[in-house]
Amino acid sequence: MVTAPARAEGATPPARRRRRRPPLAPYLFVAPFLLIFLGFGLYPMAFALQLSFTNWRGAGALEWIGLDNYIYLLTSEDFWGSLANSGVLWLLVIPGQVIVALAIAVALVKARLRNLFIAALVAPFVTPLVAMAQVWIVLFDRDFGAVNLGLRDLGLPAIGWLTDPALAKPTLALLVLWRTTGYAVILLLAGLQSIPSQVYEAARLDGAGAWTQFWRITLPLVMRTVSFYVVIGTLTVFQLFAEPYVVTDGGPFNSTRTAGLYLYDHITNSDLGLGSANSFLLVVMVFALSLASVRILRSREDG
């Protein structure tokens, strides 16, 4: 069923590739990728799907418990709490970031010293995440952190950036924003550069000002790239692990226990059946969220 179209394509005249021998080479070339995918992708996924219906804890026989893991999670405050934490982080990071990154990208298109600005913006993205997480701890410490010492010099009171449950998420979001905005800018810049200049020329002849051009041309045409970034950003935020793991370890009062960290808890507790179920629930939700945001953005593209 799948092979038929491939053959039909190969038989069309424009691709005049003579097939003198059975095509063994392409299979050999693809084989290493396929082996890795089967061995370390498909097989463990299938195993995990099976495990998610058991209460396996890392040893002994598999005991089938039906949907219990899923029901447990879907009725568990911890599970929804971790999702809510990730959701709040998403709200704190993605919408604002997209707007700021778009503004920076638009400013970059015609800027001098463009490569220098790009280098500065991307530097956080290549810096080891763990290193920066450590720096965040030192910067935002309540008693000795540089940020609070700076505030004190201005006569302001100390703020519990990482110890106040209401502030820990924003402080963490700041780290995510700092690290990933440069990446968003580059993607959006690539999107902006793919808009043909003739479109702008035509608009200018019609007397469109800078703002009109932005609203009527730039924004609709860059929406594709925006929705692509939103999907990537959603995946990033809902898989957030290293930042909360190193900076807050989920605290204070579980306020930064993200979906990723909660999943990791199952591993440290050896609740592997439960962990597998959690993985699958997470994928479904992340996919749904990505699809929903693309839908919303794409509908604006048409308008």
Add this chain to the structure above:
Amino acid sequence: MSTPPKPPARHQLGVVGRYALLVATAALSLAPLAWMLLSAFKPGAEIITDPFRFRVSTMTLDNFRAMLETVPLEIGFRNTAIVVLGKGLLTMLFCPLAGYAFAKYEFPGKRLLFGTVLITLMLPTLVLLVPLLLEMSELGWVNSFPALILPGAIDAFGVFWMRQIVASIPDELLDAGRMDGCGDLRLFRSIVLPVIRPGLAALAVLTFINIYNDFVWPVVVATDPEYQTLQVMLSSLSQTITANQLGADWASVWGQLLAASTVAAVPVFVIFVLLQRHLIKGVMAGSLKG
């Protein structure tokens, strides 16, 4: 005399605003990095009393010395180097090869196989965490280099991207090679590889940075310090320091933390500064996925 249209005041304001935005965001991007770098050379006490003053006269390597005495950073570097080499070589060898097959051959099952590449692209890495860890413990691979290297080697994005690049090679070039009696592998080596070299360079830089900075999988599968990568070691650094240095005060721990973070960031910065163009191209190629 043709006069250019007078630049309206609003336009001038726009230019100023544009550069103000760029300068401000560039500064915000670099500030934490600069602070880390400069503070690492300050005496610990100064970091917590005077975090924003940097004096040449009190600059010191004490933080680096104290950190290296108790933290086996060289083991972390060694392990990361092994993983970067192993995983990196697999990626650099087999991504272009698979990309070549998908771009320039017609063969039964091609669509299905390429479909798996696309699916793997969209699979969140976090889902595989538990199942992969189980597989590793079945294989007896927990705390081993195969576990750190093999899963995730030959990444789907690399295959997808290399396919795009190889597809731009004209068929005539390959046909000519075939006429000269080149075999499939020979064609790849002497025609495809040289042509796609710029793309390969970008893939190499991106791959290096990704593997070097990777954290989630190593922290799960390498619990034994003997197999911990640099990033994993870095993540538990303050515990290591306080456990090994009795009576070390916070200021000193922080100084060492910043020193270690700086050391860990140096290889990426060197690569970044030298090969920035390739990297940007690589990240931009990511937008082709959309």
